[in-house]
């Protein structure tokens with residue numbers, strides 16, 4: 001029977017199970033806490049004199065508990081036996097397993113587990129796929145102002161290529177699924193190529209590729225195009241073959257979605273040219289390239305206002321410069337997003353309260369996440385730049401002067417709205433580092 005979730009009680013139960021070295025109970029409590037706290041990963045790691053368990057919530061690792069080194073080996077061994085896919089006696093090489101589990105609160109999850117031999121013993125990491133999690137609607141992703149207009153305008157197009165780019169963990173899958181879900185109607189046929197299929201949807205024709213038996217990307221595409229598709233999603237453009245077929249599909253009246261590995265929307269240009277695309281092909285098929293990041297959201301219950309202008313004039317100056325280069329588009333953008341221009345002028349921003357609050361964020365200062373988006377729309381004037389043979393840098397400069405919302409600008413608007421603190425923008429966009437490890441303040 002599903003139990004009521006109580007974090008404090010479960011933490012006590014977990015400690016108790018560790019004292020008693022009751023391995024099965026340790027896993028039950030640990031998994032339940034991780035899933036209920038919305039964690040994406042569990043790390044069980046040994047050191048010289050102790051072991052610890054950390055969980056990743058909203059992109060950041062928190063320490064859950066430390067325990068005596070003596071029981072570490074039996075914890076890992078027990079997991080290997082229960083998984084049925086790992087050899088408990090083999091400790092010298094990494095091993096993988098996929099298992100289904102159920103929490104004490106009755107939630108079904110899939111775990112992708114792997115071990116790694118370290119000098120202090122084996123480390124076990126489990127990625128949690130919560131099957132009860134729904135794809136958020138497109139309007140819940142924080143796509144606002146002119147970005148929102150651009151996205152919906154391009155989703156309405158029956159043909160062309162829409163790409164999203166960003167590092168692992170920036171929510172590209174969510175963006176693509178949300179877009180496909182928005183486009184999903186009885187009248188359209190949506191076919192996807194995924195490797196692997198992570199979330200099975202009952203409204204999509206998802207194909208799991210099996211290169212080992214000859215079911216390759218090319219084989220899938222030939223078959224998929226005969227299946228009368230309107231919309232095609234290819235998980236990632238990695239090579240010329242994929243890019244070429246994606247462009248071909250777009251030219252033959254299909255809307256094509258995919259992801260690509262670059263730092264920004266503009267840099268995608270160099271990437272596709274390096275893969276072999278000619279400027280005229282890009283101009284003829286590309287509609288929209290997005291870049292995205294996932295940021296931690298300040299706890300809305302305990303956030304506080306402060307003057308950035310007084311406390312950190314350097315960052316304030318940088319913010320003003322990033323926005324004023326938008327020219328006349330700035331005033332319109334502020335208005336579309338419902339931001340008082342006075343707030344920017346006075347430099348009033350929000351930051352998390354020291355030690356957070358017990359009610360909402362449980363002392364973590366942040367709660368939930370928010371997406372940061374950059375949208376480069378392939379307008380006629382942008383295509384002219386590309387056909388002229390401009391570099392990605394020149395194309396980006398051109399688009400920015402026309403008021404394109406890049407990652408920096410979107411993050412700044414979201415800081416003005418109180419979703420992220422200004423120093424977080426710096427961390428996210430300037431240094432491209434989002435893996436800070438902070439102590440859990442439970």
Ligand SMILES: [Zn+2]
Nearest residue numbers: 299302357361
């Ligand atoms: Zn709070």
